[in-house]
Amino acid sequence: MGAVWLWGASDRTQRHLGNKFENNGQDFGAVLVELPLVVIVGVVLPGLVWGLGAWVLTRRERGRGRSEVHG
Template sequence: MSRDAVTGGGCAVSFAGAVGAVAVWWQTSRTQRHLGNEFENNGQDFGAVLTELPLVFLAGAVVPAVLWGLGAWLLGRRRRPESSGASGISEFHA
């Protein structure tokens, strides 16, 4: 798998995780209560939204990206053949 494909896949997984986390967070009863879904907007608290939304977005973006990167690293490490000869040239200069 090429490096561009791995990078693009990581970005796609990160984007999907961020959007999914915000969508799930938005649907919870706790969030709806803070946004004023109570009787006559009683209990409306935008401070909770301003505090939680960035954290939910970051967690939704970072966790899938880290797992994707770990999986790509493990698969790349497992597929890479061990070179028996020590030629002294790194794989980046070959």
């Protein structure tokens, strides 16, 4: 939800949605193209960051465990 809110609040998006005098320059193509990408990134990116963090922590624990046992 944060990614969608941030996208919607940006000046660029407001300009495309016609937040000007009498809706001059209104372009719903921005919504049709950008909004699905924002939703996908908002769903995928946190999972990737969490997975990368878990992988790094697992590698660190494995490395420390080996050195204590064999060292």
